[in-house]
Amino acid sequence: MALADIFSSTSRTAAPAARAPRPGYGVRPAVDGPGLAELTAWVDQVAALTQPDRIHWVDGSAAENDALLREMVDEGKLIKLNPEWRPGSYLARSHPGDVARLESRTWIASESEEDAGPTNNWIAPAEIRETLNGVFEGSMRGRTLYVVPFSMGAVGGPLSHIGVQITDSAYAVASIGVMTRVGTAVIEQIAQGAPWVKTVHSVGAPLAPGQEDVAWPCNDEKYIVHFPDTLEVWSFGSGYGGNAILAKKCFALRIASVIGRDEGWLAEHMLLIRVIDPKGRAYHVAAAFPSACGKTNLAMLRPTIPGWRVETLGDDITWIRPGDDGRLWAINPEAGFFGVAPGTGESTNVTAIETLWGNTIFTNVALRPDGDVWWEGLTDEAPPHLIDWEGKPWTPASGRPAAHPNSRFTVGAAQCPQIAEDWEAPEGVPLDVILFGGRRATNVPLVVEATDWSHGVFLGSTISSEKTAAQEGTVGELRRDPFAMLPFCGYNMGDYFGHWLNVGQKLRFDRAPRIFQVNWFRKGDDGRFLWPGFGDNARVIDWIIRRVDGQVDAVDSSIGRLPRVEDLELSGLELSSSDLDELFSVDRASWLAEADLTEKFYDTFGSHLPAALRAELAALRYRLQRA
Ligand SMILES: Nc1nc2c(ncn2[C@@H]2O[C@H](COP(=O)(O)OP(=O)(O)O)[C@@H](O)[C@H]2O)c(=O)[nH]1
Ligand SMILES: C=C(OP(=O)(O)O)C(=O)O
Ligand SMILES: [Mn+2]
Numbered sequence: 001m002a003l004a005d006i007f008s009s010t011s012r013t014a015a016p017a018a019r020a021p022r023p024g025y026g027v028r029p030a031v032d033g034p035g036l037a038e039l040t041a042w043v044d045q046v047a048a049l050t051q052p053d054r055i056h057w058v059d060g061s062a063a064e065n066d067a068l069l070r071e072m073v074d075e076g077k078l079i080k081l082n083p084e085w086r087p088g089s090y091l092a093r094s095h096p097g098d099v100a101r102l103e104s105r106t107w108i109a110s111e112s113e114e115d116a117g118p119t120n121n122w123i124a125p126a127e128i129r130e131t132l133n134g135v136f137e138g139s140m141r142g143r144t145l146y147v148v149p150f151s152m153g154a155v156g157g158p159l160s161h162i163g164v165q166i167t168d169s170a171y172a173v174a175s176i177g178v179m180t181r182v183g184t185a186v187i188e189q190i191a192q193g194a195p196w197v198k199t200v201h202s203v204g205a206p207l208a209p210g211q212e213d214v215a216w217p218c219n220d221e222k223y224i225v226h227f228p229d230t231l232e233v234w235s236f237g238s239g240y241g242g243n244a245i246l247a248k249k250c251f252a253l254r255i256a257s258v259i260g261r262d263e264g265w266l267a268e269h270m271l272l273i274r275v276i277d278p279k280g281r282a283y284h285v286a287a288a289f290p291s292a293c294g295k296t297n298l299a300m301l302r303p304t305i306p307g308w309r310v311e312t313l314g315d316d317i318t319w320i321r322p323g324d325d326g327r328l329w330a331i332n333p334e335a336g337f338f339g340v341a342p343g344t345g346e347s348t349n350v351t352a353i354e355t356l357w358g359n360t361i362f363t364n365v366a367l368r369p370d371g372d373v374w375w376e377g378l379t380d381e382a383p384p385h386l387i388d389w390e391g392k393p394w395t396p397a398s399g400r401p402a403a404h405p406n407s408r409f410t411v412g413a414a415q416c417p418q419i420a421e422d423w424e425a426p427e428g429v430p431l432d433v434i435l436f437g438g439r440r441a442t443n444v445p446l447v448v449e450a451t452d453w454s455h456g457v458f459l460g461s462t463i464s465s466e467k468t469a470a471q472e473g474t475v476g477e478l479r480r481d482p483f484a485m486l487p488f489c490g491y492n493m494g495d496y497f498g499h500w501l502n503v504g505q506k507l508r509f510d511r512a513p514r515i516f517q518v519n520w521f522r523k524g525d526d527g528r529f530l531w532p533g534f535g536d537n538a539r540v541i542d543w544i545i546r547r548v549d550g551q552v553d554a555v556d557s558s559i560g561r562l563p564r565v566e567d568l569e570l571s572g573l574e575l576s577s578s579d580l581d582e583l584f585s586v587d588r589a590s591w592l593a594e595a596d597l598t599e600k601f602y603d604t605f606g607s608h609l610p611a612a613l614r615a616e617l618a619a620l621r622y623r624l625q626r627a
Helices: 003-008 036-050 062-074 125-136 170-179 184-191 247-263 295-299 350-355 453-461 493-505 534-548 577-584 588-603 611-626
Strands: 054-057 090-092 106-108 144-152 161-167 196-202 223-227 232-236 266-268 270-276 282-288 309-314 318-322 328-331 336-340 361-363 408-412 433-437 447-449 464-466 478-480 514-518 554-557 560-563
Touching: 036 125, 036 144, 036 161, 036 184, 036 196, 062 090, 062 170, 125 223, 125 232, 144 170, 144 184, 144 247, 161 170, 161 184, 161 247, 170 247, 170 336, 170 361, 170 408, 184 196, 196 247, 223 247, 232 247, 247 266, 247 318, 247 493, 266 493, 270 295, 270 318, 282 534, 295 309, 295 336, 336 350, 433 453, 433 534, 447 534, 453 493, 453 514, 453 611, 493 611, 514 534, 588 611
Parallel strands: 054 144, 090 361, 106 223, 161 196, 196 232, 282 433, 433 514
Antiparallel strands: 144 161, 223 232, 266 318, 270 282, 270 309, 318 328, 336 408, 361 408, 447 514, 447 560, 464 478, 554 560
16 A cells, blocks of 8 residues: 555545435334333434434444445545555544543532542532533534444343443444444344443534534543433543443443442453463453553463463453352453553563454554554564654654554454453353452562452452552552552442452352452562563462462461462572562561551541451551561
């Protein structure tokens, strides 16, 4: 493909294709049933408010997806990458002011403020509905309203949930098609009366007659609003990731966490893997790490120790339900990966690189002159000439990143070379291990085992992560991110801690997953990581699995159970004994200071904080003071 062809399609002012209605637009699928009336009434209602030119019921077919992508290329909204390097793949460039989730513009509009709790932005439903009615009025003029029925989890599965997203963004439709299971089978379920969640999204950029569209329509004013009492999401003004693919963070975490509270299950910000030991035995591990703390990397782990294998099940969201057998059963409700591109390379996550061979929508990465993509960390050396994520010429001397630091890839999970064969099994997999982790330069050891479920919930509730490496060591500069759910829990986080404790009560004591805290990011005084991380994290998993199997003892410490050094598989690693000591050292004074911060944090929940967690904190202090 000629360079000129690629770049000519990047113009932000390319004229949209003719606006005449196309065959298929406005046609409802030929499905009938008692549940359909509510769906059509809702679509009519949203259409009356937003006043689109056309309505398109998305059927999820490959032909429909192809047509949508072609149309976006024609309109200058996507750049088709050179199929020789990246078949079936596209680059989207967002508006420079619309590049990430926006926590400050995200609300939980529960009837009661107390239900949202101290960690969420709360707003009264009546008040925000008035605002939303104002901004959504006529917001889809000149555009197509897409009706996108989606299932999280296999369609009809016992742990699955369905929803519908209305959106005026074709980019969102294409992304939802990768990240979820879209299709008329979902409408059939709705018609049969299955419960479903209503989500509405508009980029908030109506077009006047004859007005030319831009490559990335959006609005300066943004609202991402959740109504947990009526199971609805309304999102306005942003086209990006979690603000626009409402099935993901908005539904599968914030709304689903509320459904899970009411129904007795857990919607978690966790990756999910199957670990296979040298004897061929399989174990299932779920792990909660805050954003940019290694979920996708661990989900795609390639062990450096012989005989071990990891199969990917999910990299971001896990739904977990107690089974009749007293175990916890888990599914990945998503169908794709929406991963951070920068830092993803052959030497860190070769599985991701192999996954991205084609059929991928890239957003805000750099474009190579040969029509392929590039981002910082893809290769050690940057190409001499690129077009950066804003569409400007770039060279290594430009002094700015070529790809936006939050640039992303959107790709189907089935393309992952180590995806588990049964990754879509509707009943899920039984959990053996739960990990909690964050990015901690100091204090937190490489791995600690919880003494029991309640101690494990305590560890989850105290997860914190350094905002940047430059602030290492100062506990006051940590961001609290309990269970890695701070931005994603749809209700009072104190009640959420209580819910975790309750779920533990439903498990058979010998079948509850064992809980561990891990930290790949501890640093030495010289600022370098003490632990090699990535593939070598399998060495930590190896110890964890042998603990679960009862093959090794552990050492009790004030903060939990630590490995005996001789039980760690460290052969072939260049790790000095002083680094090893430092990886597991527990500094009493720092931990007492951290306990004070935990108490302050706990106090913000008032009576919603479970007594069992206060007791865990008191026990921790007692052990530290006695040590
Ligand atoms: N030092 C170190 N960095 C890691 C490790 N795992 C992931 N990272 C880095 O952490 C960042 C975020 O990783 P990613 O897996 O995308 O995190 P996610 O947002 O939680 O899915 C990337 O820059 C990774 O290279 C590790 O074990 N050690
Ligand atoms: C996945 C998203 O964000 P993050 O990785 O920061 O949680 C998102 O924007 O949907
Ligand atoms: Mn990720």
